[in-house]
Amino acid sequence: MYSIVSPLARIGANVTIGDFCKIYANVVVQDDCIIEDYCTLGHPPALAHDQPLVIGAGAHIRSHSVFYAGSEFGPGLRTGHRVTVREGTMAGRSLQIGTLSDFQGDCxxxxxxxxxxxVHIGQRSVVEDFVWIFPYVVLTNDPHPPSDGFLVGVRLEKYCVVSTLACVMPGVVVGSGALVAASALVSKNVPAGVVVGGVPAKVLGPVDIVKMRDESGLSAYPWRRHFHRGYPAEVVAGWVDEFADK
Amino acid sequence: MYSIVSPLARIGANVTIGDFCKIYANVVVQDDCIIEDYCTLGHPPALAHDQPLVIGAGAHIRSHSVFYAGSEFGPGLRTGHRVTVREGTMAGRSLQIGTLSDFQGDCxxxxxxxxxxxVHIGQRSVVEDFVWIFPYVVLTNDPHPPSDGFLVGVRLEKYCVVSTLACVMPGVVVGSGALVAASALVSKNVPAGVVVGGVPAKVLGPVDIVKMRDESGLSAYPWRRHFHRGYPAEVVAGWVDEFADK
Amino acid sequence: MYSIVSPLARIGANVTIGDFCKIYANVVVQDDCIIEDYCTLGHPPALAHDQPLVIGAGAHIRSHSVFYAGSEFGPGLRTGHRVTVREGTMAGRSLQIGTLSDFQGDCxxxxxxxxxxxVHIGQRSVVEDFVWIFPYVVLTNDPHPPSDGFLVGVRLEKYCVVSTLACVMPGVVVGSGALVAASALVSKNVPAGVVVGGVPAKVLGPVDIVKMRDESGLSAYPWRRHFHRGYPAEVVAGWVDEFADK
Structure with a gap:
């Protein structure tokens, strides 16, 4: 009820649109999506362009969220409530965006x-496959704010984990499988497979120094050795093979 | 106007429901409550169950807030704007939830x-009576994220205070009447009655080293010695007695 | 569509009001403003008074924002989405408020x-002209929380910059042109023209130790030497003169 949906929006089959929504013309919502109440899809960007917003199949966008025109999402997007996603966000499949997260676009x-x-994703960020970002993390981009023409995004490499309230400084690369501890200020590149922490962050050791909270004595990282929930069977099978002899 | 209220919702006497609201069937709002505009009460949880949302008498829920089914609140709840409360939040009387706070449920x-x-309250958190939590505090729960089956909540004991931008690590107990300083990363249990600060947090001394900002020379903690606003007369009388000779 | 606008609200010429909005009687919106969807203007304060909300000419308020009665904004206000501004906020011209920011009022x-x-602006904060505040910064005000009658606001002096996730403690003055580094906890006054960082923050040197990210060898601060985007020509001309011989 009360939703305002442009007749020019391309809405797929089996899509549920909640109440009090607003969907602009320049929007593609593929099949089997759920759009909850009070959502805006296709908000006009500050700089007008004619790129559409494309929401891949099977998305679930929770209430009070705002997506601008000019972004694309692969299948299986899931969001919390009140997320904001600006133009130029190009995302793969099965992205999860937590409640209140703020994607600034161009990423x-x-x-x-x-x-x-x-979570705050600054412009020009690059986040690779299978990365985890925990609450209140900020990926910055301005090396000496305010500046113009100097913005350099953060790169989070495959499988890395950035913990709660960490701040990643402009241009920093967090290496594959690395772990950034909570409340860290990451001002230098983080090598693959290490854990860093502190303000400013220092290397604390290889990630395998963090042990499981059980009697196994095993390391908690790489996390893909033991954490498989929600990933497709073929991906998990590859991980199982990778660690079969370890 | 324009609100969508299920005829099966049980709405008490003298309840004001704002505009653009959505109230599901599985909701009990007791007498004398104010629900402001754009609120959702009884949002269906991810895992369906048939527990209702119960809002105790005298609540004031400010605009753009989302409460899931499956939580209960004693009388006198007050919230800011845009709060999110997930299923399984079991709260006593006179809870105040600040603007933008995010209760993840199961707490x-x-x-x-x-x-x-x-404020971000992770699942499995336990927050005892008379606790204060200040802006941008996160109560975490995953000792080696991402993990499954290892979540351990934080416990904040009676009268303790957690200051702005502090992060409390999984399973940590903050003792009764303790004070966590701003921007602290609390990775170990905090004894009752001490102040901790830093990244990682260390004990700085007993809480009574923090003095009042006046000429009295008195300690600012325990705060219940001097701060009584908004508590019922019988509670305050007990505190006055407790400190009568000190 | 569906907006609820009091006939007593004073709405100027060439004002666009979005859908699903609520505008109370005690509101003045001057000419040439854009109010996006789901916004509330003139929300009644907790303590009733009869001061209006005045939005100066040329404002652009993005969606899901809440402004209380009893605040005033000069011309050229621009906001992100979901901002909250409480009563007693008195602001000059061309204020920009980022998405999700929370102005507690009385500032x-x-x-x-x-x-x-x-960004979180506590009550009693004073923010002078040309100040920059970056994501997740908190300006606090309570020296020993919870307290009554002891609140002391932060003062940010002209041209200073407070970086991401910094926390500024009650009563602290950040001097003119100073730079607070990311994730800093600022517990002492910051002299004009220095950079501070750490938990707790220490002076790291004069701001000119921070160099531009180019081959010029020039200092990045004072930022007004090189950053002019969005300021009026007469202001920029003054800055150009100021640094003409440097």
Missing amino acids: RIGDYVRTHSN | RIGDYVRTHSN | RIGDYVRTHSN
């Missing part, structure tokens, strides 16, 4: 990326 | 708990 | 102040 997001609540 | 909250803006 | 904001996303 590249891989497949199976999961952000928890209240 | 226990005592009586007279007050959270300021933008 | 003074100068001209050309720019806040990025998710």
